[in-house]
Amino acid sequence: MSHHFDCGDCDKPLKLDTSLTRLNQSQLNLITNSLQNEEFIKNDNEQLQDLDPKDYITTDKLKLYNELPKNSKPIFYKSYFESEDEDSEEEENEDNDDNDLIGFKSNSNSDIDSYLVVNENESIKNDPNPSIDELQDYEIKISTRIKKLNKIFKILSNLQETQHPLSEDCANLLIENYKLKFDQSQKEKNQYLNFLKKLKIQDQKLNINDEKINELEIDKNLKNSISEYQNLKELESSKLKELKELEIKKSNLEIQLQKNEKELENINNNELSNLLRLRNEFQLNLSDKQTELNQLKASYQIHLDHLDQLRKTNIYKTMFNIKIDEKYGTINGYRIGYKIVWPEINAALGQIVILLTFITKRLNLKLKNYKLVPMGSQSQIIKFTNSTSESSSTKQKTILNLYSSDEFTLGRLFNFNKLDISLITLLEIILIIEKELIKLDNEIELPYKIFKDTIGGKSIRVTSNSEWTQSCKILLTNLNWILTFIEAHTE
Structure with missing residues (x-):
């Protein structure tokens, strides 16, 4: 080849x-x-x-x-x-x-x-x-x-x-490798056989002891098995009872299920239209109630707005509306000053007395020597003076009319009038109120100072004619300022 x-x-x-x-x-x-x-x-x-x-x-x-x-x-x-x-x-x-x-x-x-x-x-x-x-x-x-x-x-x-x-050399090498592997496997086989013999000898020794132990264990296991058998019998009887009860419950539930299915069919066939009608009625009622609710909400909002307006309004300024014009000062629409008819002046003085009464009550101020008597256009001031004698000391009461009818008096000839005394007493009461306000706030000070019969440097006497008009405007300004302060600092 x-x-x-x-x-x-x-x-x-x-x-x-x-x-x-x-x-x-x-x-x-x-x-x-x-x-x-x-x-x-x-x-x-x-x-x-x-x-x-x-x-x-x-x-x-x-x-x-x-x-x-x-x-x-x-x-x-x-x-x-x-x-x-x-x-x-x-x-x-x-x-x-x-x-x-x-x-x-x-x-x-x-x-x-x-x-x-x-x-x-x-x-x-x-x-x-x-x-x-x-x-x-x-x-x-x-x-x-x-x-x-x-x-x-x-x-x-x-x-x-x-x-x-x-080749012949490679084949011989392969044969030698296989021989070595075969010898190694034979040695391992002999070792495993010797180990297996030792294990069999140990098993024979252990079996003898195990037989005795097994007999005792068998007796114990037999007793345990008998007791377990009895327990299982009792458990079986109880479970059978439970099973019977569950079967009875199952039958009752099946009967109830059939009834419910019939009722469901009746509802689906007959009562569905009634339910739809009721649903429509409820929807109509709900829409009516919703509209009513919206109306109530709107009225509630109106009342809230009104309440906010009331809260914003100054009750003091509403009760005593004081305004200062270029010529005259007014309180609740009544002017006070020179060349004004006496009925209007008397009404304005009456409003001033009401205002001072209100201020003293808000400040919880008690006038010891004075008492304000608000009587509209015929208001009065009662002044108490201490008169001392050798035997006792008594208080004399003097009634000062804070109004005038413009009648002829002897005092007008001497440039002095009874109304002037009442106006001076009015300034003394305002000074007492100022001292009470200073207790609330040390830094307070009236816009115009009061000194004896003058306010802001102007005479409060009626006989001062045109100067009396200016002093009345200053008096109303101080009263308006006191009213604002009381609103902010008292509850």
Whole structure:
């Protein structure tokens, strides 16, 4: 054979043994088929482990498959995962060669497994002039045999961890490695056997003690099992009672469920319209109530606004409306001053007395020597004076009229009038109120100072004529200022 092979381990060129070169084609096919079957069995078993025959077999064939004996093995394995179209030309050549070899074997009456010496080199050499067909047949036979040998080596390489073919040195090394592994496994086997013997001896000793312990445990377990059996019987009886009660409850609930279902049907059929009518009525009532609620909210908001306005209004200024014009000062619409009719002046003085009475009550001020008597246009001031004598001391009461009828009196001839005395007394009361206000606030000070019968440097006497008008305006200004202060600092 002209083709040479290299070692799969050391890449050394090899010379095949004559036993391989002397094999005929049928023997080569038999070797490859047996090796292929082993490889296919191994691969198919790995790949078909997760497959179910129902997934790839029809129902008719599946029945036949189930009727087959389970332990039977096929004569020839075929891989379902190998392509069916590979090496078609090679198989045809191999079949032709096999037919030639079979014809040769039939003529020689030899067995398949026997060694048949086929030396093509000698047959060619014996023929001095070989034909072209004989040369072609010879080359085909040589190529098919080389392919078969390559296939055998590939299959052997797939089945083992080593790459075939091997040289003699590599084969000897492989054999030595396998021998070492075999010796190591034998030593491990002997060690495990010795350990197993020791364990058996220990188990025999322990079994004797365990038998005695087991007898005691069996007695205890028997007693425990008897008691458990009795407990279980009692438990069974109680559970049976509970089961009966639950069954009765179940039957009652089923009856109740049927009643409820009937009621639900009646409601769905008959009472649904009534419910819709009631819903519409409720919606109408709700809309009416909503409108009423909106009206109440609006009125509530109006009252709140009114209340805010009332809170903002000054009750003191409303009760005592004091205004100062260019000519006269007025209180609640009544003027006071020179060349004003006396009824209007008397009314204005009466309003001043009412204002002073209100101020003293707000300040909780008690006038010891004075008493205000508000009587409208005929108001009075009562003045108390202490009169001392040798035997006792008494208080004298003097009534001062804070009004005038413009009658002729002797005092007017001397530029003095009874109303002047009343107005001076009025200024004294205002001075007492000022002192009380200073107690509330040390920094307070009236806009216009009062000194005896003058206020702001102007005489309060009626007989002062035009100057009296200015003093009345200043008096009303001080009273307005006192009223504002009391509003801010008292509750």
